[in-house]
Amino acid sequence: MLQLTNASLTLGDRNWIFDITLQTHGVHALLGRSGSGKSTLLNLVGGFLQPDKGDIKWNGQSVLPLQPAERPVTTLFQQNNLFNHLSVQKNIALGISPKLQLSADDHERIDAVISDVGLAGYANKRPGQLSGGEQQRVALARCMVRKMPILLLDEPFSALDATTRKEMIDLLCQLITDHKPCVIMITHDADDAQALEATVLDMQHNQVVIRSDQVANN
Amino acid sequence: MNRPRPHHAKAQATSWPWWSGGVIALTIIGALTLAPLASMLAEAGTIAWVTIFSDTYTQRIVRFSFYQATLSTVLSLGLAVPVALAIAHVGHFRGRTFIITLFSLSLVIPTLVAIYGIVAVYGRTGWLSTLRDLIGQDPLAFYGLPGILIAHVFFNMPLAVRVILMSLESVPDTNWRLARQLGMGPLSVWRNIEWPTLRGQLPGIALLVFTLCFTSFAIVMTLGGGPRATTIEVAIYQALRFDFDLSLAVALACIQLGICLALTLLSTLFKADTDIGFQGIAGIKREQEQGKGQAQQNPTTGLWSNPATRFCNIVVIVIASGFVIAPLLALILSSFNGSTLSVITDPTTLLAIANTCIAAISSAMIAVALALGILLSARHLRVRLGYEQGGQWLQLAGNMILILPPVVLGTGLFLLLRPFADVFALALLLVIVINSLMALPFVVRILDAPVMRAAEQHDRLLQSLGIQGLSRWHNIDWPQLRKPLALAFALSATLSAGDLSAIALFGSEQVTTLPLLLFQRMGSYRLDEAAVTAGLLLLLCLALFLALQRLLGGRHNATTH
Numbered sequence: 001m002l003q004l005t006n007a008s009l010t011l012g013d014r015n016w017i018f019d020i021t022l023q024t025h026g027v028h029a030l031l032g033r034s035g036s037g038k039s040t041l042l043n044l045v046g047g048f049l050q051p052d053k054g055d056i057k058w059n060g061q062s063v064l065p066l067q068p069a070e071r072p073v074t075t076l077f078q079q080n081n082l083f084n085h086l087s088v089q090k091n092i093a094l095g096i097s098p099k100l101q102l103s104a105d106d107h108e109r110i111d112a113v114i115s116d117v118g119l120a121g122y123a124n125k126r127p128g129q130l131s132g133g134e135q136q137r138v139a140l141a142r143c144m145v146r147k148m149p150i151l152l153l154d155e156p157f158s159a160l161d162a163t164t165r166k167e168m169i170d171l172l173c174q175l176i177t178d179h180k181p182c183v184i185m186i187t188h189d190a191d192d193a194q195a196l197e198a199t200v201l202d203m204q205h206n207q208v209v210i211r212s213d214q215v216a217n218n
Numbered sequence: 219m220n221r222p223r224p225h226h227a228k229a230q231a232t233s234w235p236w237w238s239g240g241v242i243a244l245t246i247i248g249a250l251t252l253a254p255l256a257s258m259l260a261e262a263g264t265i266a267w268v269t270i271f272s273d274t275y276t277q278r279i280v281r282f283s284f285y286q287a288t289l290s291t292v293l294s295l296g297l298a299v300p301v302a303l304a305i306a307h308v309g310h311f312r313g314r315t316f317i318i319t320l321f322s323l324s325l326v327i328p329t330l331v332a333i334y335g336i337v338a339v340y341g342r343t344g345w346l347s348t349l350r351d352l353i354g355q356d357p358l359a360f361y362g363l364p365g366i367l368i369a370h371v372f373f374n375m376p377l378a379v380r381v382i383l384m385s386l387e388s389v390p391d392t393n394w395r396l397a398r399q400l401g402m403g404p405l406s407v408w409r410n411i412e413w414p415t416l417r418g419q420l421p422g423i424a425l426l427v428f429t430l431c432f433t434s435f436a437i438v439m440t441l442g443g444g445p446r447a448t449t450i451e452v453a454i455y456q457a458l459r460f461d462f463d464l465s466l467a468v469a470l471a472c473i474q475l476g477i478c479l480a481l482t483l484l485s486t487l488f489k490a491d492t493d494i495g496f497q498g499i500a501g502i503k504r505e506q507e508q509g510k511g512q513a514q515q516n517p518t519t520g521l522w523s524n525p526a527t528r529f530c531n532i533v534v535i536v537i538a539s540g541f542v543i544a545p546l547l548a549l550i551l552s553s554f555n556g557s558t559l560s561v562i563t564d565p566t567t568l569l570a571i572a573n574t575c576i577a578a579i580s581s582a583m584i585a586v587a588l589a590l591g592i593l594l595s596a597r598h599l600r601v602r603l604g605y606e607q608g609g610q611w612l613q614l615a616g617n618m619i620l621i622l623p624p625v626v627l628g629t630g631l632f633l634l635l636r637p638f639a640d641v642f643a644l645a646l647l648l649v650i651v652i653n654s655l656m657a658l659p660f661v662v663r664i665l666d667a668p669v670m671r672a673a674e675q676h677d678r679l680l681q682s683l684g685i686q687g688l689s690r691w692h693n694i695d696w697p698q699l700r701k702p703l704a705l706a707f708a709l710s711a712t713l714s715a716g717d718l719s720a721i722a723l724f725g726s727e728q729v730t731t732l733p734l735l736l737f738q739r740m741g742s743y744r745l746d747e748a749a750v751t752a753g754l755l756l757l758l759c760l761a762l763f764l765a766l767q768r769l770l771g772g773r774h775n776a777t778t779h
Contacts, residue, residue, distance in 0.1 A: 047681070069683060083694060
């Protein structure tokens with residue numbers, strides 16, 4: 001269970017209060033206007049921002065003392081998910097070992113996940129040689145090898161065309177079925193939310209609420 | 219209750235805290251500048267300031283320092299604007315890249331080498347006087363103010379042209395297209411697009427050129443004629459090395475310090491962050507430019523299509539290029555003469571070459587290490603903690619040499635070390651110290667943008683994956699920064715190899731470098747030997763620049779794949 005209890009944060013003249021509980025295995029789509037604070041929520045959970053007051057707990061334990069890398073969280077950013085000077089294989093490997101120290105097992109895992117996302121044979125290419133969709137698939141592959149129970153997606157498909165987007169959503173569905181993470185995805189597109197059968201969260205008046213007509217389904 | 223954090227504690231224990239680089243660099247810079255400054259100020263307390271200020275000699279050199287710097291700035295910028303506009307208006311032409319590379323060469327060519335070339339063209343026995351002789355006119359009066367101005371324009375006009383060109387190129391393509399659609403003539407384009415773009419840049423460039431000319435040493439020392447044409451920087455050197463008038467040296471150094479402090483504050487206030495465009499020398503930017511040129515047509519095509527103005531522009535470009543090429547050509551031609559072989563094999567020359575290489579590479583290593591210390595801490599402040607201002611202030615520490623110009627710093631070091639050691643025996647060490655601080659502002663400037671840009675793009679990713687410490691350096695920073703680091707290292711080595719100011723203060727018969735040897739040979743009118751030495755120095759600087767860049771930078775650009 002991911003619990004934000006009165007986690008509040010003031011940035012400049014804006015003040016947010018997040019008070020919400022999300023199920024351990026569940027997909028949540030976070031909708032709201034630009035600048036409404038959707039990214040702020042992700043940054044708080046990811047550890048890039050610390051709340052002024054309140055607490056954030058995963059399965060009953062506070063994650064606040066943890067550095068971003070120590071939290072049970074993996075994030076797919078909107079852009080710049082990959083290092084352009086490193087190969088696909090190494091970009092994914094960073095998810096297993098930040099020092100790139102890999103065992104034979106690790107190599108096998110990486111090879112497996114590369115073919116899972118449909119990029120077999122691309123292991124030694126650099127991000128610059130791939131299309132935007134392929135790059136996001138590499139980033140998704142890294143999320144897979146990290147096997148973190150919380151997956152945060154910050155508009156991961158916003159730069160992709162419709163066909164690529166559909167492929168990415170299928171891949172994401174696969175990942176969700178396999179790993180059953182707690183997903184929070186920022187999106188502008190209600191169709192994305194529907195395709196992933198997500199619970200919709202709304203940002204309203206600097207607070208986040210579960211959209212009422214869906215509470216029953218949950 | 220807080221959960222224990224085993225990983226975190228371990229990570230803290232094995233890697234250095236973020237501020238350590240900055241603190242170490244600040245401590246070293248502080249020790250190397252503030253201690254000499256303190257001993258200088260202690261000495262200054264004993265000076266009879268009223269006598270110094272009422273002395274006509276002091277008044278004259280202060281006045282001349284401002285006078286020549288102002289004239290040099292006005293001339294350099296006044297010529298640079300039309301030349302830059304001409305290059306921009308002609309658009310893409312054969313040899314454009316060559317001219318722009320040529321114009322950035324003035325950053326790497328040792329001052330003394332260029333001076334030799336300038337003398338060979340404009341001096342009493344130079345090309346121009348020979349020409350005038352043919353048509354029955356007297357040779358030009360070259361030494362003194364005219365020589366200083368020509369040399370300052372030689373160095374600063376191309377620099378200003380590059381800066382202006384770059385700011386013109388930063389105008390978005392759509393603005394040019396709009397100008398064409400609206401049917402603007404050259405005059406409206408100037409009034410509505412070009413002048414507003416330049417206006418913001420000019421004060422910054424002017425201040426930069428003024429500062430460079432105000433503190434210029436080698437040019438004034440070789441081309442200035444006696445006490446009538448001496449600047450503060452050179453007068454300090456003369457007081458220290460020839461008149462052994464320590465209190466005059468300290469007094470002048472204090473005056474120079476005050477003026478440089480004011481100039482630095484002024485440029486900080488103006489936020490005069492002029493992009494000198496070092497990348498142009500290294501060809502890093504060139505690949506992008508070429509790619510861009512192929513992909514789309516030049517958006518300014520057709521704005522200046524009048525044949526008459528095009529002709530005028532070409533004439534301007536040819537004259538400006540000739541002005542820069544002629545001295546280099548004269549130097550290269552004259553360095554092959556009867557004494558070429560004997561100079562190259564002379565043990566004094568060989569020893570000087572060895573000293574120059576040692577000093578150049580050591581200063582480059584120190585400068586780059588100090589810059590990295592500053593920048594990696596500033597990166598944490600600016601990118602991760604969001605204290606943009608704090609990081610910028612930390613980076614200003616790299617500019618200490620702008621407040622304490624080489625000869626002033628040298629005076630301080632001289633006073634500081636004199637009670638303990640034979641200063642002239644330490645010559646090479648002191649040269650390395652001064653030269654590394656001289657290169658530091660350039661290094662910080664070159665590395666600033668690449669370091670910060672790379673960090674901004676990936677900071678959250680780095681944090682979420684836990685990439686830090688040495689593995690961050692090895693896997694992420696080094697591959698990303700290798701090219702600019704190599705450029706910074708090569709440039710600082712080249713600048714140090716060509717520098718005369720530090721070695722002039724501390725050099726002797728026992729310890730010489732190639733620039734000092736060249737200066738001595740020029741001073742004693744052994745012109746054939748001087749020509750060969752100048753050619754050697756030019757060759758050494760170019761070789762150092764290219765070799766270091768290739769060795770450190772690798773063949774492939776890490777970011778273009």
